[in-house]
Amino acid sequence: MSTPILHQAYNPTVFHENGQAVLDMLHKHLTKMQDPGPTKVIDYIDPEEEYQFWKDHFPKQEKLTEFLETVLNRSIHIHHPGYIGHQVAPAVPASAVGTWMSDLMNNGSAVYEMGAANAALERLVCEYLREPLGWQQGDGFLTSGGTLANLTALLAARKAKSNTDVWSKGQSTPLAIMVSEQAHYCVDRAARIMGLGDLGLIKVPVDDQYRIKTQELEPLYEQAMNQGIQVIAMVGNAPSTATGIHDDLVALGKFAQNHDLWFHVDSAHGGAALYSDQYSFLLEGAAKADSIIIDGHKMMGTSSITTAVLFKNASHSYATFQQDAHYLWEAQEDPEWFNMGKRTFECTKSMMSLRFLSIVAEHGWSFFNDLVNTLYASGQSFAQKIVEHPDMELALEPQTNIVCFRFKSSQKNLDQLNQQIRKAIIEDGRYYIVAVQLKDGYYLRTTFMNPFTTSAHMDELIDLIISKAEHLK
Ligand SMILES: Cc1ncc(COP(=O)(O)O)c(C=O)c1O
Incomplete structure (x- = not known):
């Protein structure tokens, strides 16, 4: 026997209203990601604090779209041009629509x-x-x-x-x-x-x-x-x-x-x-x-x-x-x-x-050609910038869009300094980069996943690393 809750849950008009609202929200989000201004790629919050937020927040009866918007705002933004971290694609909107x-x-x-x-x-x-x-x-x-x-x-x-x-x-x-x-x-x-x-x-x-x-x-x-x-x-x-x-x-x-x-x-x-x-x-x-x-x-x-x-x-x-x-x-x-x-x-x-x-x-199929060519080329350009920078060291010549590098300094333990740099970058939130332990130490690691991460973003990231490093040295 159907109940009012079940009727409401399967109501196509409600679905349409919710779907439209979420679509509008994601449209706004994607538009903002093209020129994010001060919007951070990540707003890092301690896991326990995040859990407590949801524990306090979730029981409230609120509109689905409000709940989803809060999720969006409290999550890493993979479509942000400052997302240069792990190997996850900013989903192509067409793929997300199909999903x-x-x-x-x-x-x-x-x-x-x-x-x-x-x-x-x-x-x-x-x-x-x-x-x-x-x-x-x-x-x-x-x-x-x-x-x-x-x-x-x-x-x-x-x-x-x-x-x-x-x-x-x-x-x-x-x-x-x-x-x-x-x-x-x-x-x-x-x-x-x-x-x-x-x-x-x-x-x-x-x-x-x-x-x-x-x-x-x-x-x-x-x-x-x-x-x-x-x-x-x-x-x-x-x-x-x-x-x-x-x-x-x-x-x-x-x-x-x-x-x-x-x-x-x-x-x-x-x-x-x-x-x-x-x-x-x-x-x-x-x-x-x-x-x-x-x-x-x-x-x-x-x-x-x-x-x-x-x-x-x-x-x-x-x-x-x-x-x-x-x-x-x-x-x-x-x-x-x-x-x-x-x-x-x-x-x-x-x-x-x-x-x-x-x-x-x-x-069309050639989308994949364009995506790989663009992202791998970004890897090469970034590596070139690292090589040309007097304070940076490239771990090895990249073959793909994954680039490992570190800030170099004669003054301090390099591993510790680069760990602190990564932490400072995450706390800053404008860029998301990760790290890797290679044979001779700890390196910063970037993977260029977004075709709209430009040369200017790369320069800004390098400047940010330098300025964080200056404070840490
Ligand atoms: C080389 C390689 N194999 C396997 C995996 C695991 O793939 P998935 O995260 O899709 O399970 C990864 C993930 O980064 C990978 O880089």
């Missing part, structure tokens, strides 16, 4: 009938994404984030390469994955979830350019074999999170081939460069991989979280999970591309295809 619609439609998409259009569109997106790799015999799907995508690909690797059928029989022989010591922590986590333990992740040291030392591969492989560990996969970074530097995928691919290993490329960040006329060379060797992942919500401008897992050989994309679920699909053994829950970790999942394809529908 908004799909959130209302709520097509769960585990089985075909629960999202027919989404199933077909997801197949199309993955075909498009595979195109530059030349993987005509391949397949793929979308999943919720790079972390889950890496785990999914590595489970496929285990299925393909392990001497024993771990899925059915459990793990009896020790297995291992080889990966850069600079890999994102989620690869380590995936290995542990797979039950590989400490010895199951062979972390290969990197050279002074933060690329896997390819000469270390053979000895580490031999060492594992001598310990009775079966190495199943080689993982390459394209690029690594900390430095934005790409591993030598050609060499890693050859090594994997020589030892019959699964070759996986974690290109959560840099996979988007496959669609760039200027930077696709960075992915040279990726076509030799067995699997690759690409995050839409990093360098392709989509709303979070949207990741493609692509396989060179279509059958591998069906091999990861073997689950009987008679309440969902009738043909348990049949691949059935359109019943997506058979292949993804998720059962119900969001309509991620719309996050990509709303962008394409509005702006």
Whole structure:
């Protein structure tokens, strides 16, 4: 029996009024972000204080739009040109509009009938994404984030390469994955979830350019074999999170081939460069991989979280999970591309295809080319400014839009000084930058995610760093 609350909750007129109000609010927000003036990118508040604010604030009955506006005002602004921090895209409005619609439609998409259009569109997106790799015999799907995508690909690797059928029989022989010591922590986590333990992740040291030392591969492989560990996969970074530097995928691919290993490329960040006329060379060797992942919500401008897992050989994309679920699909053994829950970790999942394809529908495929070219060029320009500045030091020549650098001074502990600088920048709030621990110390880290972060913003950030440093020295 329906109740007044339920009537109100599903009232289309109320939805329209709320939707319109939120749209107006976001329109105002995005307009302001184009020329933010004194509006900060981040207004940092201590976590306990933030929690207390919401605890005190939330029970009040207030209009939905007022609640949402308060959320907006108390959050980091990813569309602010001063947002140069972690690798999250300022969502392209078209992607957000698609997500908004799909959130209302709520097509769960585990089985075909629960999202027919989404199933077909997801197949199309993955075909498009595979195109530059030349993987005509391949397949793929979308999943919720790079972390889950890496785990999914590595489970496929285990299925393909392990001497024993771990899925059915459990793990009896020790297995291992080889990966850069600079890999994102989620690869380590995936290995542990797979039950590989400490010895199951062979972390290969990197050279002074933060690329896997390819000469270390053979000895580490031999060492594992001598310990009775079966190495199943080689993982390459394209690029690594900390430095934005790409591993030598050609060499890693050859090594994997020589030892019959699964070759996986974690290109959560840099996979988007496959669609760039200027930077696709960075992915040279990726076509030799067995699997690759690409995050839409990093360098392709989509709303979070949207990741493609692509396989060179279509059958591998069906091999990861073997689950009987008679309440969902009738043909348990049949691949059935359109019943997506058979292949993804998720059962119900969001309509991620719309996050990509709303962008394409509005702006065409070349949007991705323009975005990558613009953002990577911003990385180069900023690096150049750092090199030219007498008080700054570049950690390494950037290949992407990730730039690591530090303020240099002969007067004080550099790590401590740069930590204090970062803290001061966050407290100031006009720019949001992050930090990274590299071999020789603590560095400031920027990732240019916003195509509207200009040369003038870069100069202003550098001036701000200098002025904070002057006060701290
Ligand atoms: C190289 C790499 N792999 C995986 C991930 C994890 O991706 P997600 O945050 O989408 O789970 C990241 C995130 O920064 C990354 O940089």
